[in-house]
Amino acid sequence: MTFLGVATIGITYVVLKDDLPDVATLKDVRLQTPMQVFTADGELISQFGEQRRIPLTLEQMPPLLLEAFLATEDTRFYEHPGIDIIGIIRAASVVATSGELSQGASTITQQLARNFFLSREKKIIRKVKEIFLAIHIEQLLTKQEILELYLNKIELGQRAFGVGAAAQVYFGKSVTELTVDEIAIIAGLPKAPSILNPVRSASNARARRNVVLGRMLDTGAIDQATYENAIAAPVTSRLHGAQITASAPYIAEMVRQQMVDLFGEEVAYADGFKVFTTINSQQQAAAKQALQQNIYDYDERHGYRGPVARAWQAEFVSNDDESPVFNESGRLDDMALTQFLDQQQGIEDLVPAVVLSVAQQSAEVILKGGQTLTLEWDGLKWARNFIADDRQGAAPKSAASILAPGMSILVRQQDNAWRLSQVPLVSSALVALDPQNGAIRSLVGGYSFSQSQFNRVTQAKRQVGSNVKPFIYSAALEQNYTLASIMNDAPIHQWDNNAGIAWRPKNSPAVYDGPIRIREALAKSKNVVSIRLLRGIGVDASIAHLQKFGFAQSDLPRNETLALGSASLTPLEVVTGYAVFANGGHLVQPYVVDKVINAEGKVVYQHQPLLACQACGEQQNPDSSAELTDATVDELTDLNAMATEQYAPQVISAQNAFLIADALKSSVWGGGDWRQGTGWNGTAWQLQSLKRRDIAGKTGTTNDSKDTWFSGFTPQLVVTSWVGFDDANRSLGRALWNANLDRNQSAGTESGARTALPAWLNYMRVVLPAYAEKSLPTPVGISSVRIDQATGLLSRRTDDSSTFEYFKLGTEPTQYVSGSVPQIQFGEEPVEKTEEVEELF
Template sequence: MKFIKRLLILAIICIILGVGTIFGFYLYLKPDLPDVAKLKDVELQTPLRVYSADGELISQFGEKRRIPLTLKQMPPLLVDGFIATEDSRFYEHHGVDPIGIARAAFVMLTTGHARQGASTITQQLARNFFLSNKKTFSRKIREAFIAIHIEQILTKDQILDLYLNKIYLGYRAYGVGAAAQVYFGKSVDQLTLSEMAVIAGLPKAPSTMNPIYSIDRATTRRNVVLDRMYKEGYITKAQMDKARSEPIVSHYHGAEIQLYAPYVAERARAWMVNRYGEDAYTKGMDVYTTINAKLQHAAQQSAVDNLLNYDERHGYRGPTAVLWKSGQTPLNANQIVEKLSTQPTYGELIPAVVTKVNQQSVVVVTKQGLTVTLNWNGIKWARKYLTDKAQGPAPTTAAQIVTAGQQIWVQNKATTVAATADTAAVTTDHWVLSQVPGANTSFVAMSPNNGAILAMVGGFNYTQSKFNRATQSVRQVGSGIKPFIYSAAIQKGLTLATLINDAPITKWDKWQGTAWRPKNADGRYGGPTRARIGLARSINVMAIRVLRMAGLDYTINYLTRFGFKRADLPHAEPLALGAGSLTPLELAQGYSVFANGGYAVKPFLINKVDNNDGELIYTANPKIVCNDVCQSQNPQAKMQVALATAAATAAENAPTAQKPVAPVTEKPTLAQLEQVITPPPVRYAPEVISEQNAFLVRQMLNSNIWGEPGHLYGTGFRARVLGRHDIGGKTGTTNDSKDAWYTGFGPNIVATTWVGFDDHRHALGRTSFNKNLGKNQITGGEYGGNAAQPAWISFMHTALKNTPEQPLQIPTDIVKVRIDRATGKLSDRDDASSMYEYFIKGTEPTQSASQVNSEQKFDTETAEELF
């Protein structure tokens, strides 16, 4: 009895000492223990997502991939898999499981190995939120105390919800939602039992037991999870056996990008970081851009295809590398794939290696390991590149183009025949030889009604170059500036029927001791010519004389109405020929004023931002166009337009030193920026040119495409293939064809495309006839109309496909009279010598053509009489 009493006393003393020790540890560690009440309001780090206006995912940014889910959104068997494997007594303990600890200790004592973990799910949650993974005794004690606190403030379901969204599961995937996407490309409700078990087995070693790293390890771990689920009664033996028999099919799945627009994504990312700071990457915000998915697809395809067409007609520049030469041992398919694994893929351009050359076909192995044949139609374009202006003879055999062992680029221009009631859709592969272009391109489309950017392509490929040429590349715009020069002159009294002398100009520069002799592009001069034709045909000397009519200082000041910066506009007459430099987006912004009837809108890309709860925390508030009809129906809008116009006019006319400067304000805090907001009131764009002025310029831009009935075409005549008369535009080409542009409009859209070399030393050059390609090929010099406009035309085919042609809307105070084509005076004839022309009321001609001396001539000596 004495022994039993002593043993009992010893046990009591040990218990008291144990409890006292634990309590002592608690008192010692209490000041350093975190406030677990924060878990009630925890905000999980989720990535920034960028969407198009119609909800297609463009990109996501952030170190951690996470798809937050509620417990109800998770399949019960997936949750059961975690409980069975990680903490089978989860619903029975209070944060720490003494039975689990004893069981783990017994296994370790009997086997000498720690084969079972003793940490509960609550302890793992405590570690993930508040502690490191460093294996120390003090960390385990802290972990236990924190787990007990968590159990006191959260329910079991709340703990599971946090745990299954927080836990790291490999490959930057945090939580079960992200893991399902990364490993299987599925949402959690689409997972099979086998796939659920794979994910439930990851917490033990997420970096080495995942199916991407090792199928064998993932399979072994999956079977352990299934066995635990069966033993705990969550699944039947039949379910277990079926799941164990399924092979694991897994590979890395990136974010479900639905719309390829990397230049848009980067601009949106930069905007978000500038506004919200680095928290933008982790707050789970959704930013919706103004991009239209259909138009972005069209812009990307049109711009890249046009650039490749330009590049290929200038000749084939040869292979990227040579992996073996004639007489050397060729690489096999596996070795080729290994060699190409480090090579990038530029959109549709895929690296490949030539393995066999036939008479008029080539066999290649692609980066993906496909063995494909390039037939003659896919390679016959590839005559040798000599210089920007010269190409070699057209090839007659494949051996004249490539040899075995060369690393090249290929493209699959597959065609799909749509399904019918009786047949399924059929896709036919058509592999062609290609090359990474030396030149580059950009494309931007925007709404002239509010400035929303609808599509943006910053270059050939974002992987190749992250420089956004649509918004960052300041290039000379060539003849693309001329509509603005004519608009300034209209403000000074020019009409579309005004005669301007198309004759050579010689201007002596006494300071330089040389003469400036601007020339027309084709070297031809037509004498007195109406203004409409001058802009439609982009006649250089006429543009200079129009500038002289308006005045250089006035014109520069006038051009700022369109959003152009004075610093980008040279104070010299070459301004009329495009010596000014703008970005493609700035040029599109300027043309929007003509398209919308005279109102200045500012481009914007970010439409709205939602927080992690889907609540609106930012919305764009662009100034929108309210034309004369709108103002007549809304007196309050008319007043706001007038005020906006007055403010814009005051800013334009103010001396540079007195221009209003925005007050310096303190940047709002993140908490202030994240406040849920209501949509702001409507704002209206200022009227910077009259509706009549804008209408007349649109008429000239329409003639750039359609010319005059029965008479000359304009420089943009290729767009006639669109078959509609509610469009207009202007070509632009700089000296030596270093930049080629086309900017034009259709109903509710303006678009600009540019082609050129990033290296200003290179010109776009010229091409000769390639007898292998037929009669519809582009030859001769490269200009805005053939180097850039095809991309605009292709884009507009898609953009305007379902938009009916709009009838001509003639503003008030515009009159139409019949004029004589030769003199611009009134005509009483109804034959081809006359036509109807539009005038601002009061500027129409009053003199009849029959009163003009038919023998009057203009020459270079009297040229200045017509400006």
């Protein structure tokens, strides 16, 4: 009989051996592991992949977890040769009596064979193959290797594969942080992960957990006291994502798309790539906070649009209502109220709440989760009625004019206090990059990625308004204009034969200063001066110059509206253009993926950015006649390393870039002498609060305030902020004065300075301290001379009528305001009336 059994097994093996897979592949197995995306400083941004897996070694797993699986799945694991004869006999007897293959009798080794090589179908032939494969595996691998592969491969429900992923998915923990009852829940999952997992069914998970705990008690893995404590523990679980430590979902999606392009979808999602981006986690957090707070500020200026819903309406509920969901106070009872709030959705930092009661200038609310709190008047008084984008109701005088019991609302925390809020309708974008190499340091493509995956930084082409003017002025400098050239700031009236109407572009505000220097016109954002400059340069020449900054010709209208910002560009295109002024004239290419490391720790992709290098030509051609000192040898070694780097093309001269950048500082600091009555402000004067002299920037507002911009920079960081509605035809409007608020907080037309600049300012207020103040270097070929402020001619005077101005060498004025010969001073810094400006602001 024994001989017959052995012969049967031998014959079966001969028949099946050609169909058996090569288990030697287990020696070089590559587990499907999700792609992870990190900031430059190592914070996790996101994880992509169908299978959630966190590969671990046995040493990284707690011993009790191993004992739980062995007690539940294979108590004789270390004794058998891959198959459990006792279990097989038991399963065979069931088949003989019932005709059904219901008993698994699978060892951990057999389960490993099935998971890697076979299906889960309950057929005898599959079981036989499983047995032969298990025996082969035991001959090839050690018990420790088998157990480690099994615990990393096993499916445990909710797309979690392996114990590391299960601990994260169900409990938001690492395996070393699991409690005894949580270990038992995970160890009970292999039998039926889809129906026994605690997210799907707490009762099923509890019953299976108790079985596992009983087996652990029987094998001595735990003692009686531990068993009783674990049995009594409640089953509490919810789905947890990867432990995200840096919020940058728009960046994550950009990375995902690039990785699929580089490696293909199947490889990108499953080969365990670690992608390191250029993002700085602290700067990213500052960008998100600045953008969202700025949106909230805009939203509050324009009024409250009312509650999300109503849990009940107090005026229709009497205290004697027999409905069991209402209590004696006429509101939903606690259970019904909890169920109602559980169904309400928050977004970002907005928390669902229901108003319980209203006092004169406060309201008691209950938050989703059960916490009750009081909304004080400071968190309510902004909420006058929204009527239209340019019209709001009267300032509220009591909480009852805003809220009523039963209202379902949204609240948020600001400055450690709770305030009434609402989901903003307006959109925004903010992007910051390093102008020296194009590395994106932070990027926020909208208020909430969960609300809209549309990335406004890279996808939204919007009219740029006055943000285009520095590029027009840059073109003018190439046509022999200077920052001291005088232009006529006066209204333009031009008849349009095609339209049959007159074109009357206006300044905003409609103030005209008459003859004005180009520096001052740019700082004050004079529309009519930009048009006159465009006419002097020519539309075609202007478009050709703007293309140098990376702007597509198709996005640049071939008419005079170009000077007012009718071109439609993305914030990423705008910030890249401004980087040219910040780095001395080089067009860098923005990028976000720095390097990619595979599962073996090998760098499989390394981005090679184009670098802005102002002095590369001189450094790479040292004087061959110079004495070869140790310092020279070190320098040449550094230059040899530099030779492998690639440099961004110089698209405008260093002199042109320097002059525009310096002129844009006047947007911040203005000019003149306030004590003498000649002082003036630039449109970005609010940035004086940063107390940095290395900041330059430009506001931008389009017709009817449909798009608002602010772009600004230092030599180390360039940032663009945009605010507008996704509906490009909708105006940002204006806010009327709210008597409950400071006039500056509530009243005014939305514009670049009012609407987009605050996000830029609040972002830079956080990140600038990490960058030492650093002025742009004055390039060779720049001179500075004293000029008369009224005429732009040379001046001998040292009073408030004159100032120093920068020029490209050879473009200095040749006439002296009093007829004398000019004295050109090379490399001298312009004198600014710092004291007068700082006294006023």
